[in-house]
Amino acid sequence: MTTLRLVGVSHHSAPVELRERVAFDRAQAGAVAQRLADEVGEAVCLSTCNRTELYLAGEDGAAAEAHAAAVLEPAGAALYRLQDEAAALHLFRVAAGLDSMVPGEGEILGQVKTAFEVGATGSFLDRLFRQALHAGRRARTQTAIGESPASVSSAAAALAEQVFGDLSGRTILLVGAGKVSDLAARNLLSRGARIAFLANRSADRAEELARRLGAEPLPLERIAPELARADVVVASTSAPGFVLGRDDVAAVLRGRRGRPLLFVDLAVPRDLEPAIGDLEGCYLYDIDDLEAVVAETLAGRRREAERAEAIVAEEAERFRAWQASLDVVPAIASLRARAEEIRAAELRKAEGRLERLSDAERSVVESITSQIVNKLLHLPTVRMKQAAAAADGVLYADAVRHLFGLGEDDR
Amino acid sequence: MAELLFWPALLAYSEAAVAYAGSLRDAAYGRAATWGVRLGWLAQTALLAAQAARADGFPWDTWGGSLNLFVWLVVGAYLIWGCRPRYRLLGLAVAPVAVALLIVARIGGGTGIGGRSHYSNLFLVLHVGLVLAAFAGFTLAAALSALYLWQERRLKRRAPGILRLRAPSLATLDAVVARTVAVSLPTLTLGIAVGLLRLRHSGAGLDAVIWLTLAAWVVYGGFLVLRFGAGWRGRRAAYLVLAGFALVALVRVGLPVSHFS
Numbered sequence: 193m194t195t196l197r198l199v200g201v202s203h204h205s206a207p208v209e210l211r212e213r214v215a216f217d218r219a220q221a222g223a224v225a226q227r228l229a230d231e232v233g234e235a236v237c238l239s240t241c242n243r244t245e246l247y248l249a250g251e252d253g254a255a256a257e258a259h260a261a262a263v264l265e266p267a268g269a270a271l272y273r274l275q276d277e278a279a280a281l282h283l284f285r286v287a288a289g290l291d292s293m294v295p296g297e298g299e300i301l302g303q304v305k306t307a308f309e310v311g312a313t314g315s316f317l318d319r320l321f322r323q324a325l326h327a328g329r330r331a332r333t334q335t336a337i338g339e340s341p342a343s344v345s346s347a348a349a350a351l352a353e354q355v356f357g358d359l360s361g362r363t364i365l366l367v368g369a370g371k372v373s374d375l376a377a378r379n380l381l382s383r384g385a386r387i388a389f390l391a392n393r394s395a396d397r398a399e400e401l402a403r404r405l406g407a408e409p410l411p412l413e414r415i416a417p418e419l420a421r422a423d424v425v426v427a428s429t430s431a432p433g434f435v436l437g438r439d440d441v442a443a444v445l446r447g448r449r450g451r452p453l454l455f456v457d458l459a460v461p462r463d464l465e466p467a468i469g470d471l472e473g474c475y476l477y478d479i480d481d482l483e484a485v486v487a488e489t490l491a492g493r494r495r496e497a498e499r500a501e502a503i504v505a506e507e508a509e510r511f512r513a514w515q516a517s518l519d520v521v522p523a524i525a526s527l528r529a530r531a532e533e534i535r536a537a538e539l540r541k542a543e544g545r546l547e548r549l550s551d552a553e554r555s556v557v558e559s560i561t562s563q564i565v566n567k568l569l570h571l572p573t574v575r576m577k578q579a580a581a582a583a584d585g586v587l588y589a590d591a592v593r594h595l596f597g598l599g600e601d602d603r
Numbered sequence: 604m605a606e607l608l609f610w611p612a613l614l615a616y617s618e619a620a621v622a623y624a625g626s627l628r629d630a631a632y633g634r635a636a637t638w639g640v641r642l643g644w645l646a647q648t649a650l651l652a653a654q655a656a657r658a659d660g661f662p663w664d665t666w667g668g669s670l671n672l673f674v675w676l677v678v679g680a681y682l683i684w685g686c687r688p689r690y691r692l693l694g695l696a697v698a699p700v701a702v703a704l705l706i707v708a709r710i711g712g713g714t715g716i717g718g719r720s721h722y723s724n725l726f727l728v729l730h731v732g733l734v735l736a737a738f739a740g741f742t743l744a745a746a747l748s749a750l751y752l753w754q755e756r757r758l759k760r761r762a763p764g765i766l767r768l769r770a771p772s773l774a775t776l777d778a779v780v781a782r783t784v785a786v787s788l789p790t791l792t793l794g795i796a797v798g799l800l801r802l803r804h805s806g807a808g809l810d811a812v813i814w815l816t817l818a819a820w821v822v823y824g825g826f827l828v829l830r831f832g833a834g835w836r837g838r839r840a841a842y843l844v845l846a847g848f849a850l851v852a853l854v855r856v857g858l859p860v861s862h863f864s
Contacts, residue, residue, distance in 0.1 A: 336630055340766050350766050354758065357772035449834030452773055473837050475758045484763040492767045 194233070194316050194518065195253035198279035199260035199271055200245030203293055206270035213266035214244045222310035224263060229312030232256040236311030236321065238286070240303045242293060247283065249316040276515070280320060281508040287328030288504050289337065294490070295497045296337030301328040319514060327507035331500035340489030344482045345372070347489070348456040349379040351482075352424050355454050355475060360384035365422040366407065367415060367436070368429035369397040372458045376426045377405055388422065391415050393429065416440040420447045426456045427463035438467040441474060448473070456482070512581075519585035520576040526598040527572070531565045608650035609714045613705055615643030616678075620698035626691055627768065633691045640685060640698060644678045647705075650714065651675055657716045661728050667711025669735060673855070674704045676739030681746075684779065689771045696746045726801040733794030734816070738851050740787025741823065744780050745848035748841035751776040755838060777837065780844055781830050788823045795820065812857045819850035 201214060216224055221237040224246070228235035233250030246263060248256040257273060264271055274282050282291070287304045289296040308321040332338045341347040349359070356362050362385045366373045369392040377387050391410040392398035402409040410418065412429075415436060419425070429435055441453070455476040457464040462478055469476030477485075539546075539561065546554060572592070579588040592598065619639030625632035651672065654662040663672040681697045684690045708714055754770045771779075795816060802809070826843045829835035835843075 347766065351758075353772060354754070354765060354769070355773050357775040450836030450840075452837065469759070469761075477761055481761040481763075484761075485766055488763040489766050 194249055194251065195256075196276050196279045196316070196320065196515075197248045197250075197253050197256045197260065198245060198274040198282060199248075199257055199264060200238075200243060201264060201267040201270050201272070202243035202245070202291070204291075205272055206267055210267050210270050211242070211244065214264045215239055215241070216244065218306060218310055221307060225307075225311040228256075228259055228263065231259045234312060234314040234317040235260075236307050236313060236317055238304060238307040240300065243286070243291075245283075245286070247279065247311075247317060247320070249314065249320070277508065277512050280324075280511050280515075281504070283320065283324045284327040284504045284508050284511075285501075287324040288331035288500050289328070290331070290497055290500055290504060294342040295493045296332070296500070297342060298332070298338050301325065301332070304328065320511065323507055323511050327504050330507070331503050334503060335496045335499045337493055337496040337500050340492055341486065342490060342493070343375075344458065344479065344486060345375040345379045347482050347485045348376055348426065348458070348477070349383050349385075351456070351475075351477060351485070352380065352385070352454055353383065355452050356423060358384065361386060362423040363388040363421055365389045365391070365415065365418055365425045366401075366405075367391045367412070367425065367427040367463060368459065369394070369401040370428055370430070372428040373426060374401060376428070376456065376458060377401075380424065380426075381405070385424070389418050391418075393431070416444065419444045419453070422453065423451070424454045424456065425464075426458065428458040429463050430459070431463060432461060434465045435463040436468070437465045438471065441468050442471055445471060445473065458482070516580045516585055517577050518580075520580045520589045523589035523592050523598065524573050524576055527592055527596055528569060530596055530598060531569055535561050535565050606650070606653070606714060606716045608646050608653060609705070609709060612643045612646035612650060613702065613709075615639045615646060616698055616701045616705065619643060619694065620702055623691060623695040623698050627695070630688070633688055636691060636694055636698070637686050640678060640682060640694060640701075643701070644675070644682060647671075647675050647678070653716055654714075661731070663713070663731060663735075664727060665711065665713055667708045667713025669713070669731060670704055670708035670711060670855075671713040672731075673735050673739060674701050674708065676736055677701065677742050680739050680743045680783075689769055692768075692770050693746055693750055696749065697743075726797055726804075730794055730798040730801060733790050733797065735794075737787045737791030737794055738855065740783050740790065741819070741844075741848055741851045744783040744787065744844050745851075747776055747780045747783065748844040748848075751780065751841045752838065755841075773837075777840065780841070781827075784823055784826055784830075784844065784847075788820070788827060791816075791820055791823070812854050815850055815854045815857065819847050819854065822847035822850060 201211060203211070216237060216239040221239045224237040225235040228237075228246065228248060232248050232252070232255060234248065236247045238245045238247070244264065244267075246260040248260055250256050253275060261271060261273075283304075285291045287301055289298065289300050292300055304321070305325055308325070311317065311321070313321065341350045352359055352362070359380065364377070364380050364385050364387045366377055366387060366389065369390060373390075381387060387405040387407040389410050390398050390402040390405065390407040391412050391414065392401075393412055395409065395411065398409040401407075412435060419441060425436070427435060450473060452473045452475065455464050455468055455474065457476065457478040460479060464476060464478075466476065466478070468474055539557070546557065549557065576585065576588045576592065579585050616639065619636045622632045622636035622639055626636055654668075663669050678697065678701050681693065685694050685697070705714075750770060751773060754776065755773060757765050758773070798813070822843065826835075826840065826847065829843070830840055
């Protein structure tokens with residue numbers, strides 16, 4: 193009987209120093225899976241920055257586990273091992289983002305899909321991974337687990353959408369050319385915004401990032417005049433004082449004809465004078481505000497995770513029922529083969545009496561006898577599958593073999 | 604028998620009101636709420652159709668009757684956007700109001716079948732129909748403006764839960780309010796013109812309700828001029844729409860005293 197084994201290491205069990213020793217890129221993961229499949233039957237290697245897990249399916253579970261443990265040997269004592277239902281449930285939780293550092297993060301579903309694609313799968317792991325991907329998609333579409341931003345920069349972009357709706361064509365002014373600005377810019381760009389201006393004290397740095405983002409580089413002194421054209425200002429310089437004051441902003445508001453202006457201050461010490469937020473049509477968020485927003489959305493994700501767990505449990509149960517049905521599949525196949533054998537033999541015996549029948553009449557006889565066999569076997573087949581789901585499958589399969597005299601070689 | 608349609612309409616709107624409240628805690632209730640509004644509106648449509656078929660003349664020329672029609676128009680206008688998840692918050696205001704007004708319409712005798720109309724000419728049908736449609740539009744614009752002010756306040760206060768309970772964006776609300784008023788004002792203009800023609804024909808004078816309606820017309824006209832001419836947006840524009848709605852509400856309250864007396 194096919195058994196499922198999982199051997200892995202994740203952020204729950206090991207620090208990054210250990211995880212990086214057993215991290216594989218896409219090609220390596222494919223090669224590892226192929227090598228293991230040659231030994232045990234079927235294998236998939238899921239390797240992300242937070243985990244490396246080997247899923248194996250084969251007749252000899254202990255041997256499969258030993259092969260997998262050998263591959264992940266550098267992780268040593270941090271390895272965990274799961275089998276059958278527990279291993280399947282674990283994969284479903286992983287695919288739904290429930291085992292991730294940030295609950296519901298969306299990247300993992302794509303990573304599971306990639307692992308499946310490069311894996312060496314047969315019918316068992318194929319079914320397992322397809323169902324895991326289905327569970328992951330259901331968790332995302334039927335709950336709000338992945339809807340809220342999980343980082344400060346994505347929260348800033350989501351806030352911009354709360355003010356402007358669709359960000360396509362919205363004009364962004366970046367103040368500062370550091371890593372934080374870059375991250376914020378990427379989030380805004382991914383939502384369709386246009387990084388129009390990039391202001392920085394160091395012209396070289398500004399030009400480099402501006403070129404990459406397709407923005408116009410500006411000296412810091414020219415920020416205020418460009419505010420008339422901007423929709424969102426993201427500031428993250430290392431300047432010791434305010435880069436932009438209330439009066440600078442108030443001076444350009446008249447020309448904006450009531451268009452709102454969102455300020456995001458990611459710098460410490462702050463770049464934007466807090467009084468800017470008091471101006472009509474201006475919304476100012478500093479790093480503390482954004483972190484509070486992220487904390488609140490993460491709490492929301494955790495609440496949604498409870499609903500996602502129910503979905504995952506439902507899918508895992510469906511997989512368990514399918515796996516259990518495998519116990520009776522050989523017996524069902526033998527029973528049907530025996531019935532078909534008897535039907536064909538009886539028709540051959542009656543060949544002499546059926547000689548006078550036309551082709552059409554002969555086809556009717558074929559069809560009727562097949563239908564009789566199918567109808568007789570339908571209910572026993574269904575009952576055996578139900579019994580398998582309820583863990584009585586092996587008993588029923590043995591009873592059927594005994595009652596119908598099916599050979600031991602059919603097992 | 605057909606007047607029993609009032610009950611499924613009321614029941615469905617009530618279910619929607621409860622489900623909208625529930626959707627604040629769990630978004631899954633949002634679908635049940637939207638379906639409640641849809642089914643309620645369909646039941647009310649059937650009720651209005653039955654009223655129209657059985658009435659002798661125009662069936663909504665009483666205060667209660669006009670309120671029934673008004674609720675149907677408001678909910679119908681809401682359904683244009685209300686099915687989108689982000690506008691479900693608007694349903695939180697629309698559904699309970701629909702329930703309350705429908706009950707008042709029932710008490711006022713506006714949901715019965717086969718009544719006799721005092722008037723039946725085309726002018727009256729046009730006047731009531733157009734004015735009520737415009738009022739429904741202004742009601743929805745007011746609800747959208749209230750939603751704008753609420754969302755704007757959350758953004759100003761930097762509420763940590765701003766992304767948990769998502770409303771339509773400020774820019775979207777601003778644009779939808781302007782569009783709703785831009786459609787409703789010409790409708791009101793036509794409704795007033797038809798009413799004035801009828802008034803002239805019958806030789807009657809202008810009453811307080813007509814003056815209030817004209818004042819509302821001026822406010823909404825001013826809004827459109829300021830919005831599209833001077834670029835008025837945001838809070839000021841939202842307050843202006845609410846001021847216009849205050850006049851519309853006064854007109855609706857004053858109708859039984861003058862028009863339907």
